[in-house]
Amino acid sequence: MDKVNSITTRWNGLHISLAGRVELCRAVITPLLHYWTSVYSLPAAVINIIEKRMRNFIWGHDDINLKMHGLNWKKLAAPKEEGVREVIRSNSRFKIGNGNTIKLFLDPWCDGNFLSDFYSYRVLHRLSRDKKKNIGDFIDEGQWNVDLIPVELHQFFFQYNIQGGADKFYWHETHFTFKSAWHACRIKIQEVFWFNLCWNDGRPRWSAYAVLVLQNAVITNTYLQQKGFSLASKCVLCCKSIESGDHLFCCCDFSWKVWMSLVDICHWILQPFDSIQALALDYALKFKVNSTRTKFYRMIFTATLYYLWKERNARLHNDFYTSPNDLAKCVFWDTMDILGVCLQYVVSGF
Incomplete structure (x- = not known):
């Protein structure tokens, strides 16, 4: 630590x-x-x-x-984890050799389960009263000793083969890696539609803030109100409406002028939307084919969200204002600088 x-x-x-x-x-x-x-x-x-x-x-x-x-x-x-102990138990297996290192009751040697998961304590009590008993105490010359195992447990025990030699503890019948453990313990969730849209070749800070925006995790005034803070919610970009994520990045007059300036510069079609999720979905569907042109438009999307948030903070904390057209130019040229190639666009007014 x-x-x-x-x-x-x-x-x-x-x-x-x-x-x-x-x-x-x-x-x-x-x-x-x-x-x-x-x-x-x-x-x-x-x-x-x-x-x-x-x-x-x-x-x-x-x-x-x-x-x-x-x-x-x-x-x-x-993806979030379920917990290490349960993961090890459900994804690890024992190979019974001589049984001297495997505990009869304390180890999950039954295909990742404990013996008590299948039988009541009344039945197990007849098997042994010692909780620390080893499996090896019930093996004789490489075979299960039927004289020491209750009759009702014969079929259960005989389904587990005795390999001989030393006992082995293995992971999924393959070599253990942190990657395999992570895949075993993570909860598999549906892939978000904006994954390729946000995680592109642009600046990492653009992608990080785009993910926060689409997760509705940007700390706007509305977000703070939901957390219990008492304050007035007013958009500093247009001074007309409450400052929510959808308004700030999509529905605000200032933000929409930035988007429209980029439409004029880059020559693509964009229709009004009432939420940033809807805008992102339309964007992802339009530019889903991997190409230099698509890569450019994806970077434009994440860069615009970042620069809008940056402009909001500059007005709120530094009393510094940028026009929508100038902000769109910053987005365009910053993206062109990263892409490093000359795209065939007619850039009017630059």
Whole structure:
């Protein structure tokens, strides 16, 4: 924990973006945690504390600067885990050799299940009164000793072959990896339609903020009101309506002028929508074929969401204003700078 604290403390002074903080946790702290858990049996409390430090670092939260977390940890680290003990039990198997290292009652040697999952304690009590009894005590010369096993358990025991030699504990009949464990314990959810739209070749900060927008996790005034904060909700871009995610990025007069300026610059068709989800769905369906042109439009989408949020914060905190047309130009040229190729667009007014 001291090592994690020293790492995050050193990073806090570097003014790293949200996407950068997520990537540092993924590429540096998470591998350290994987190594420690492969060498030591870390208590669950220690792992929870390390994850808490990672959450606080990602959102810029510390003892002095109290920051609100836009997404809870389960969503941020999705797909979420079900728990290590249950995963190991349901995805690990025993190969019975001599049975001297496998506990009869305490190990899940029955295809990932305990013997008590199949029989009552009354039946098991006749098998043995010693809870720490080994399976090897019921094996004689490489075979089950029928004299020591109750008759009603014969069929159950005989379905498990005795291999001979040392007992083996294996994972899914393949070599154990953290990847296989992650796939085993994660809850498989439906893929979101905006995955390829957000995670493109643009700047990581664009993708990170686009995901927050589409997850309705951007900390707007409406979001704060839902969390119990008492404050007036007014859009700083148009000064006409409440500041919600859908309004700020899609329905606001200022935002729509930015989108329309990009339509004029890039020459594509865009119709009005009442939610950012609907706009993203239309965008994803139009530009789903992988090509340089499609890649360009996807980056335009994420960059626009980022620059709209940046403009909102500049007006709110710094009293700095940019016109819709100038903001659209920033989006366009920043995207062109990343793409690194000359697309055949007629750019009027530039």
